[in-house]
Amino acid sequence: MKTITIVSGKGGTGKTSIVSSFASLASPTALADCDVDAADLHLVLHPQIKKSNPFSGAKVAEIDMDKCLSCDLCRNLCRFDAIDIVNMSYKVDHIACEGCGVCVWFCPEQAIEMVDEPSGEWYISETSYGPMVHAKLGIAAENSGRLVTIVRNFARGIAETRDMEYMFVDGSPGIGCPVIASITGVDFALIVTEPTLSGQHDMERISELTAHFNIPTRVCINKWDINVEITKKIEEWGERTGNKIIGKVRFDNIVTESMVQGLPVVEYSKNGVSEDIELLWSNLQEELK
Amino acid sequence: MKIAIASGKGGTGKTTVAVNLALVLASKELLTSYCDCDVEAPNGHIFLKPDIEYRHTVSIPAPKVNMDLCDGCRACSDICRFSAIVVLKGEVLTYPELCHGCGGCRMVCSPNAIEEVDRAIGTVIVGNTNQLLYVAGRLNIGEASAVPLIRKVKSELPENGFSIIDAPPGTSCPVIETMRGVDYVLLVTEPTPFGLNDLRLAVETVRKLDLPFSVIINRSDIGNDDVEMYCGVEGIEVIARIPYSREIAEAYSRGDMLINHIPNQIELYSVLSDRLLEHVSSRVAV
Numbered sequence: 001m002k003t004i005t006i007v008s009g010k011g012g013t014g015k016t017s018i019v020s021s022f023a024s025l026a027s028p029t030a031l032a033d034c035d036v037d038a039a040d041l042h043l044v045l046h047p048q049i050k051k052s053n054p055f056s057g058a059k060v061a062e063i064d065m066d067k068c069l070s071c072d073l074c075r076n077l078c079r080f081d082a083i084d085i086v087n088m089s090y091k092v093d094h095i096a097c098e099g100c101g102v103c104v105w106f107c108p109e110q111a112i113e114m115v116d117e118p119s120g121e122w123y124i125s126e127t128s129y130g131p132m133v134h135a136k137l138g139i140a141a142e143n144s145g146r147l148v149t150i151v152r153n154f155a156r157g158i159a160e161t162r163d164m165e166y167m168f169v170d171g172s173p174g175i176g177c178p179v180i181a182s183i184t185g186v187d188f189a190l191i192v193t194e195p196t197l198s199g200q201h202d203m204e205r206i207s208e209l210t211a212h213f214n215i216p217t218r219v220c221i222n223k224w225d226i227n228v229e230i231t232k233k234i235e236e237w238g239e240r241t242g243n244k245i246i247g248k249v250r251f252d253n254i255v256t257e258s259m260v261q262g263l264p265v266v267e268y269s270k271n272g273v274s275e276d277i278e279l280l281w282s283n284l285q286e287e288l289k
Numbered sequence: 290m291k292i293a294i295a296s297g298k299g300g301t302g303k304t305t306v307a308v309n310l311a312l313v314l315a316s317k318e319l320l321t322s323y324c325d326c327d328v329e330a331p332n333g334h335i336f337l338k339p340d341i342e343y344r345h346t347v348s349i350p351a352p353k354v355n356m357d358l359c360d361g362c363r364a365c366s367d368i369c370r371f372s373a374i375v376v377l378k379g380e381v382l383t384y385p386e387l388c389h390g391c392g393g394c395r396m397v398c399s400p401n402a403i404e405e406v407d408r409a410i411g412t413v414i415v416g417n418t419n420q421l422l423y424v425a426g427r428l429n430i431g432e433a434s435a436v437p438l439i440r441k442v443k444s445e446l447p448e449n450g451f452s453i454i455d456a457p458p459g460t461s462c463p464v465i466e467t468m469r470g471v472d473y474v475l476l477v478t479e480p481t482p483f484g485l486n487d488l489r490l491a492v493e494t495v496r497k498l499d500l501p502f503s504v505i506i507n508r509s510d511i512g513n514d515d516v517e518m519y520c521g522v523e524g525i526e527v528i529a530r531i532p533y534s535r536e537i538a539e540a541y542s543r544g545d546m547l548i549n550h551i552p553n554q555i556e557l558y559s560v561l562s563d564r565l566l567e568h569v570s571s572r573v574a575v
Contacts, residue, residue, distance in 0.1 A: 009329075040482075174457060262482065
């Protein structure tokens with residue numbers, strides 16, 4: 001089985017639209033929505049949730065005021081300014097708390113313990129294109145990287161059991177922990193970029209990240225006709241750096257229309273954009289051989 | 290006065306709004322800063338083209354063990370919840386990239402065998418352009434956590450005047466760190482199912498942080514009416530609507546400032562900045 005993670009650096013370049021079309025073209029296939037911060041793939045693929053699982057990403061400190069003698073040691077030791085005095089009582093700021101447990105270790109009264117912070121849910125689902133694992137990170141929750149790892153690993157497990165040929169991982173924007181978790185151990189990264197200076201800048205950063213982790217990387221230029229000149233520059237860059245450009249998808253409002261209809265664009269329309277994505281998929285299959 | 294521009298979904302136009310709004314405020318002779326907290330994928334410089342005054346490296350502490358002093362007690366690996374320091378067959382191994390810099394290992398080491406050394410995670414960049422102070426962060430490639438860098442970037446902002454803070458997309462730690470301590474949040478969205486889904490998450494986040502906010506609908510004439518309806522039902526103010534135009538998309542692609550290149554945009558951002566000033570000044574008065 002081949003696992004392909006779709007990344008971009010910059011947000012809003014069209015990762016999810018491309019992944020949902022791949023799901024349709026490669027069906028049956030396994031899917032993992034690793035953009036756990038702002039998951040959108042379900043809006044197009046309409047998964048039926050078979051099992052939901054709680055996720056406690058982080059532990060946070062909790063102070064038992066019945067035991068606390070207000071010695072102030074915890075507040076002095078905390079490097080994250082996570083312990084406040086509110087109305088003469090010690091309180092942990094759950095958002096600031098990194099869960100390091102230094103306060104627990106040193107509290108002379110054993111008044112502090114680490115408790116699970118419920119920080120989301122993840123789901124094993126079925127779509128008409130194949131199994132899908134996805135998640136919803138709790139609001140203001142930490143540890144999205146660990147949740148991404150759970151989603152990716154479970155999707156892989158299901159895909160292997162069912163002997164699937166491909167698995168697609170929808171990544172999140174940026175280059176930080178959830179992105180690193182979404183490309184760890186995968187066979188291939190496909191960067192979806194757009195011909196804007198921002199898109200190009202962030203594409204270069206994400207390509208440095210995939211190179212850092214030795215992941216073979218290919219590039220697709222979405223909305224390529226928005227700026228033909230920059231598209232050309234990206235193609236030259238791809239040539240120069242060995243990040244092969246394997247597809248160009250034209251700009252068309254039909255992509256938004258298909259999203260409103262809740263359909264992968266390749267199912268909503270047969271021309272133009274859909275032909276570009278079909279060609280991209282067949283090129284990608286060639287690359288994966 | 291700190292105003293964060295955030296979104297949930299990526300690519301809705303945060304940076305476009307932030308740079309144009311910041312420049313309009315600066316042109317009104319208000320002391321203004323633009324602050325790029327999207328340290329994973331910073332783009333503000335592409336539009337503002339600032340003159341850089343200085344850069345400095347941001348580091349977080351990581352443990353360094355002096356094995357001559359270590360008595361093999363394992364307290365360091367016992368306290369570390371991030372597996373950043375482990376004792377294996379009398380050898381102390383450290384994994385700096387997993388270290389959160391809490392200092393616990395050094396605190397528990399009774400023979401004082403552990404010192405903390407700086408580990409670079411990124412760069413803070415400070416400059417200026419057109420009467421505007423420019424502050425940005427750039428996370429090093431392969432670095433997982435943007436949070437300590439964002440904290441440092443924000444610490445460069447002046448206390449007075451206006452700071453327009455460009456947030457990363459999403460709703461997790463880097464976004465929370467960006468929004469902590471700001472006075473107001475503008476959420477930029479687009480009227481599509483993805484835009485709405487991620488706007489809801491962003492709204493929940495801002496509400497959890499108890500911050501005043503309003504919404505900007507970018508590309509307001511694409512998609513459907515669901516974002517408008519959602520804002521209506523939730524009683525959320527839509528402070529601006531920016532219609533789609535190919536001209537804007539092309540100017541954006543070239544890194545042009547919309548207010549300098551597209552005639553109706555200067556008025557749009559001027560009206561937006563006036564409305565925003567009314568909101569934030571009334572809050573200060575209260």
